[in-house]
Structures are given as C-alpha cells and as structure tokens.
Amino acid sequence: MNAIGAARSFRKHLRIFGCYYRLNLASALEYRASFAIQAFGMALSNSSFIFFWWIAFRQVGGSIAGYSFEDVLFIWAASSGGFGLSTILFANASNLSNLIITGELDAFLLQPCSVLMNLICAKTSLYAYGDAMYGIILMALFYAGDSAAWLWFGYGVLLFAAIYAAITLTAHTLTFYMGDAGSIGALASQFSLNFSIYPESIYGPAVRALMYSLIPAAIAVHVPLKLFRELLHPAAALSALGGAIAYCAAACAFFYRGLRRYESGNVIVTKM
C-alpha cells in the first residue's frame, strides 16, 4: 500500500472508529438508568478501595513498600482511567473468545475494513465510564494544580488503555489455538489490574518480570509514577512507549495468525 492509500485507509478507519464510539454511546444511553447506576456504582466501588488504603496508611505510617498514600492514589487514578478508556473504546476484546466460538466473527470478516479494529471497537462497557470518571476525579482531588502529575497521568492512561486491550486480546486469541480461552482472558485481565493497583515492590522478582514482559501492565502505571517522582530519566518514557507499541503490534500479529485457524459456526446470534 502506498502513502496515499495508507492515509486514505487511516482516514476511513478513523471515521469508522468515530462512528462506533457514537453508536456505542447511543446504545448505552438507550438504557439511561442502567448506564447511570453502573457508571456511578463503579466509581463508588473504587472509592471503597481507596478508603481501605487510607486506613492502611494510617495504621502503618508514611509508606507501604516504598509507596506513599499519594503514590497509591496516582497508580489508582492511572489504572482506573486507563482501564475505563480501554473498555469504553475496546470492550469487545474481552468478548473475543465468545465471538470465535459462536462464529460471530463472520460478520466482521465480511466487511471491507480491518477485522481487528472493527471487532474490538464494536462494543462498549457501561461501567467503564465510571472507572474513567473515577480516575479523573482522583487526580482532580489530590493533584489538581500539579501539571507534571497530569502529564504523566495522561501518558499512563493512554498506555494502560492500549496495553490492557492488547493483553486481553492476546489471551482471548488463544481460543483459536486451544478452544475456549475465555477464563484465561478473564485471568489475564485480572492480573493486569492486580499488577497496577498495588505497589510493585510487594511482588517478588519473578512476578515483577512478568509485570514488565508477558503482562506488561506495570509499564503503564508504575513507570509513569517513577517518571512523575523523577526516579527515572524522562527518556524512559520513550522506552516504555516503544515497549507498549511493540507489545500491541505483537498482539495484532498473534491475532491475525490465529484468525487463519478460524472455523466459523452456525449458532443463532444477534449483535448486541
């Protein structure tokens, strides 16, 4: 594909992406009460965790595993915001196993655009809006006037959104190879969150290696925190970005390789 073709394709996919976002939101708003309750409920549920952290810090003192209470608030804000953004835009990644098993991928393969983008953007999550909102509220409450904090928060949110979607996608892609990998997908998503909402030094070296390699959620949360606290050289931001891009590219390649094994199916289904 030449440069003009690539630019045209990019514009087309951007238009589809925008269209999906508007339709997903419109679909969510069809059930206004459910939307409001789920979004608000999620924000409330997240608040309870912060309350427990506040109690823990009061009991233990100034820091836990090298993290202050403000540091924990920062990683919570970045992971919550990133998770929210990821599941607002790419919620269907966690539905991939189901799509493969029921043969629903057919509909995406029949359309003249990127199968991967088309399918992962085709669904949103209502409670994700609560998560995204919660991340921003935390930052507004505790880092309102700190522009550096907002910069690294934004960086972390974008990185986490991309990495979380890629981790979920990779785990669910295993369904092409070994049958239903839905529970592996759920586990991988859960690990990603666990790795990002606790101080990283509470984990042993093996788990920490995992947090920066196979399930690299730490890149998107703990690295931005260290950059914000100036514990890392700013150039580390570029390395983390490069690592995230490489991981996402590998996830895409793994998906397309698995897609060759797709066998379709005839289950009666309706697009939700």
Place this chain on the structure above:
Amino acid sequence: MPVITTCGLTKTYRAKVKGEGLGASVRALVKPQWKQVEAVRGVSLTIERGEIAAFIGPNGAGKSTFIKMLCGILHPSGGELSVLGMLPLKDRRRLAMRIGSVFGQKSQLWLHLPAIDSFTLLAAIYEISDAERRRRVAELSDVFELGGFIQTPVRKLSLGQRIRCEVAASLLHDPEILFLDEPTIGLDVVVKQAIRELILRRNRERGVTVFLTSHDPSDIENLCRRAIVIDRGSLIMDCPVERLRTESGVESADASMEDIIAAIFRKGAAS
C-alpha cells in the same frame, strides 16, 4: 461472464472425538482423539453474472461452509476459487466492497439502535459519503418499505421487518453479488413473498447475481433458475430448476417442489 468460479474446492477440518461420560472426558484430556471431517469435497462450478442460483442440500451438506469460502471467511483446504476475478482470502477487503450477504441466523444490525443508525455505520465501513448514504437509504427505504420502522430500535421489530432491514443493509453498498444463506428462515408466507419480490426486483433492475441457500422449496421455485445440489460435501446435481423433477425421478405430476427436493436428498443419501 462468470463471476464465481471454483475448481475442486475442498474444505476439511479437525473435529474432536469423545466418548460418552466423565471417564471419556478425562481420557480425552490426557489423550485427545481427532477425526478429519470433509465438509466440502472437490466442488467445481461456475456462476454467470446476473444468475440467481439455488445452492441446496440437507443439513450438514456443506452449503454454509462453501459460501463462507466464497466470501473470504474460511480458508479452503484445497482447490481453486475466484470471485469477481479475486481470491477471496487474499483480496478480502476489496471483494467485500463488491459483495453483499445475509446470513439469516446472524444479524449485522445493532439490536438496541434503529436500523438507520446501523446504515450510518455501514456507510462508513463501505466508504459511502453522507450525501450518497442519504440518497441510498431513501431509495432502499422506499423499495423495502422501511419508512414505518427504520427509526425503531431493531429489538422492537418483528422478524419480517428485521430481515427486510438486513437485506436492505446488505444492498446499501450496491453489491454485484448477493449471498443469501437462508434469508427467509422463520418468516411467514407473506413476508417471504415480499422478500423474494425484492430480491427479484434487484436482480432485474441492477443485474445483481444472487447465490442462495434455502430449505424452503418455494424460495427455489419462485426465485431461482438454476439449482445446485450438494450432499455430504460433494456436488450431486447442477441443472435448471425446471429439470429438478426429471432428475429427481419423481413421476407423479402432482408432486410439489418439497417432494422433489426430498426425493433428491434421499437419492443422494442412498448413493
């Protein structure tokens, strides 16, 4: 001019074999057993531009698998195929711009939103400008009489209304070939007739080639000029619809199309 050509098209896949009960499940966990299933066996055929061909066969004959290979959904295991001069898997996106499909069991419309919103998304996917989309939606809405429910959420439509929207959605990008996999499944006779008339009209006015699978003999009788019969993955008959009676061996002049097709299937099963 042929728009679809297949030569010795084959599709095999591996299926797990497991005995009855928990013990067999545990054994399958340690030592899984597989069998090769030949869903499509060396099918060769040609479809000309503007044809309406029925692709029929009993359940599990390989009809859907065959269509999915033509649409670029499934990888063939062997043989050659060309659709509109393209290789479906290699040129999937380019081909998708020129074909339309309705899989009666699967929806391309958003359940919670009106069909008009799904048309907007499809227009973005098929690179149709806003002005052109409005023109085409107005035209399809007129032809398919969607006006009364195009702005109603799809979940609130009757099956007949939904299928009319599905067929309209598949025609939005003005495809040259329409693949219809059981488009009238579950519909009442009046709606079936309406859908058939709409398909015929599109074929007459735009020269759209129609490749249809259906278990409804009336679809075949009223829509198609050619019948292609497949059984256990192999092509067993390819003839004009009016010759099906002779080929089936049914002698009674009163025999319905359903009797004729059943006789052909039985003949295929016995061979």
